[in-house]
Amino acid sequence: MLEFFHALADQSFLQAALLAGLLASIGCGVMGTYVVVKRIAFIAGGIAHSVLGGMGAAVYFGLDPNLGALLAAIVAALLIGWVRLNWRAQEDTLIGALWAIGMAVGILFIAKTPGYQSDLMSYLFGNILLVPQNSLWFMAALDGLLLLIVAAYHRQFLAVVFDEEFARLRGIPVTFFYLLLLVLVALTVVLLIQVVGLILVLALLTLPAAMAGHYVNSLGRMMLLATLIGSAVSVAGLALSYPPDLPTGPTIVLLAGAVYLVSVVFSNLKLRRPSHPADTEDGA
Amino acid sequence: MTEQQPVIEVHNVSFAYRDQPVLRHVTLDVMPGEFLGIVGPNAGGKSTLLKVILGLIEPDSGYVRVNGRNPHAACHRLGYVAQYPSFPRDFPITVEQVVMLGRIGANGCNGWLKGLLPGRYNKNDREIAHRVLAEVEADNLAERQIGSLSGGQLQRVLLARALAGEPRVLLLDEPTANIDQRLESDIFDLLKQLNQRMTILVVSHDIGFVSAYVTRVACINQTLVCHHTDAIDGQVIQELYGEDVRMVAHRH
Numbered sequence: 001m002l003e004f005f006h007a008l009a010d011q012s013f014l015q016a017a018l019l020a021g022l023l024a025s026i027g028c029g030v031m032g033t034y035v036v037v038k039r040i041a042f043i044a045g046g047i048a049h050s051v052l053g054g055m056g057a058a059v060y061f062g063l064d065p066n067l068g069a070l071l072a073a074i075v076a077a078l079l080i081g082w083v084r085l086n087w088r089a090q091e092d093t094l095i096g097a098l099w100a101i102g103m104a105v106g107i108l109f110i111a112k113t114p115g116y117q118s119d120l121m122s123y124l125f126g127n128i129l130l131v132p133q134n135s136l137w138f139m140a141a142l143d144g145l146l147l148l149i150v151a152a153y154h155r156q157f158l159a160v161v162f163d164e165e166f167a168r169l170r171g172i173p174v175t176f177f178y179l180l181l182l183v184l185v186a187l188t189v190v191l192l193i194q195v196v197g198l199i200l201v202l203a204l205l206t207l208p209a210a211m212a213g214h215y216v217n218s219l220g221r222m223m224l225l226a227t228l229i230g231s232a233v234s235v236a237g238l239a240l241s242y243p244p245d246l247p248t249g250p251t252i253v254l255l256a257g258a259v260y261l262v263s264v265v266f267s268n269l270k271l272r273r274p275s276h277p278a279d280t281e282d283g284a
Numbered sequence: 285m286t287e288q289q290p291v292i293e294v295h296n297v298s299f300a301y302r303d304q305p306v307l308r309h310v311t312l313d314v315m316p317g318e319f320l321g322i323v324g325p326n327a328g329g330k331s332t333l334l335k336v337i338l339g340l341i342e343p344d345s346g347y348v349r350v351n352g353r354n355p356h357a358a359c360h361r362l363g364y365v366a367q368y369p370s371f372p373r374d375f376p377i378t379v380e381q382v383v384m385l386g387r388i389g390a391n392g393c394n395g396w397l398k399g400l401l402p403g404r405y406n407k408n409d410r411e412i413a414h415r416v417l418a419e420v421e422a423d424n425l426a427e428r429q430i431g432s433l434s435g436g437q438l439q440r441v442l443l444a445r446a447l448a449g450e451p452r453v454l455l456l457d458e459p460t461a462n463i464d465q466r467l468e469s470d471i472f473d474l475l476k477q478l479n480q481r482m483t484i485l486v487v488s489h490d491i492g493f494v495s496a497y498v499t500r501v502a503c504i505n506q507t508l509v510c511h512h513t514d515a516i517d518g519q520v521i522q523e524l525y526g527e528d529v530r531m532v533a534h535r536h
Contacts, residue, residue: 163371164370166445216376221376
């Protein structure tokens with residue numbers, strides 16, 4: 001572990017990796033909270049995987065894969081949102097299909113791209129140690145955009161994720177905010193792909209927020225705590241994976257999974273002691 | 285506006301889920317200050333009628349006016365308590381936050397642009413939230429997580445959320461279906477009190493119980509079967525349910 005901190009002081013690629021982990025944690029804390037309370041992890045997974053289609057196409061046409069990922073994520077979010085709003089009964093089938101079709105498109109494009117194909121693994125599993133400088137700026141910009149929109153519309157988002165029918169009665173354009181929420185989840189997916197790759201995104205989008213949900217009773221606090229947990233897990237994962245030269249993304253995800261299990265056990269023990277023992281019906 | 289103008293007009297409304305007719309040619313006016321009980325058998329269209337009035341369901345034919353306007357344009361005048369809470373009980377939200385959500389759109393909700401305005405709660409919103417919580421005798425619950433409430437407490441909080449928007453009309457769908465029977469009259473006593481300043485429509489399957497509180501009963505079984513201002517007798521109940529029903533003691 002000490003070795004890691006020595007290397008961190010000298011090596012700029014490690015500093016960039018650390019920064020990338022922290023920037024990703026903000027997105028995973030804020031949007032992960034919505035994903036967990038709205039129970040749309042499957043939708044987020046569909047968005048994440050179909051992003052490969054956009055990345056593959058961008059690589060094939062010689063464009064920035066981040067740009068392809070961003071466009072594909074937004075298109076996938078809107079498509080999946082549209083499916084959910086109009087074909088509720090077949091929601092899981094259609095999202096599952098989009099999930100696989102997006103990946104198939106991406107792999108075909110990458111296979112037909114001339115030249116060296118090493119990038120595929122880093123799209124799928126991430127490579128935080130190779131995050132370039134301009135990706136850091138890109139991530140910071142995405143975080144800024146997320147925070148700005150969530151700060152402006154936190155009331156509307158809360159109303160929509162809590163109780164759609166009631167939100168509609170209060171005159172909130174529910175469809176608009178639901179789709180906006182999915183687009184922001186899509187942006188977060190692109191943010192997290194830089195760190196853990198698109199297959200492992202779902203872990204960072206759900207585990208820190210789910211853990212935070214064990215301990216707090218408001219969305220704002222849940223976002224803050226999830227961001228802190230996400231940061232701790234990414235820094236610790238980076239430090240643990242560095243000396244034995246393990247892939248960083250999977251290390252971070254395994255660590256998050258382990259901490260989550262501990263948290264489940266711990267919060268269940270805590271629940272055994274009721275916090276309002278004197279309650280009677282109606283509290284009169 | 286004269287006293288005679290109805291606050292809610294339901295005009296010749298029909299609605300079907302796919303091919304299954306739920307409402308057929310229902311016409312009903314509700315006057316300001318009324319306490320209307322909407323009764324009828326299960327699947328008779330009571331809840332659907334409320335949702336049509338609220339603008340949550342578009343009728344296949346006919347129309348609804350609230351204060352002479354389309355229900356969407358008048359939605360800030362309506363307060364609604366649904367039969368089943370449509371949120372998960374473990375949602376990380378406090379009672380105060382739930383009630384504050386009822387303040388959104390309280391100053392008018394016509395036009396989608398208005399819905400896109402970012403906004404914060406102000407001091408007034410907070411004061412009203414606490415006032416309505418006190419009114420339903422739930423102000424001591426403000427900091428509690430919603431999932432830690434009992435059924436009766438939750439019902440009071442949801443009533444407070446509906447009141448937070450300062451509605452002219454309160455619509456409730458089976459407000460006592462999920463709570464202890466002995467608390468039923470507590471809730472209805474509270475509604476009776478609220479009726480002094482707002483119109484109330486309450487859906488219930490318990491015709492005998494509500495008739496002690498309401499000023500008028502509308503019986504719905506796809507169509508408006510009866511529409512009485514006076515007492516309900518066995519004849520009407522038989523018309524409504526199509527069979528003999530044990531009459532419940534009935535006080536006025």
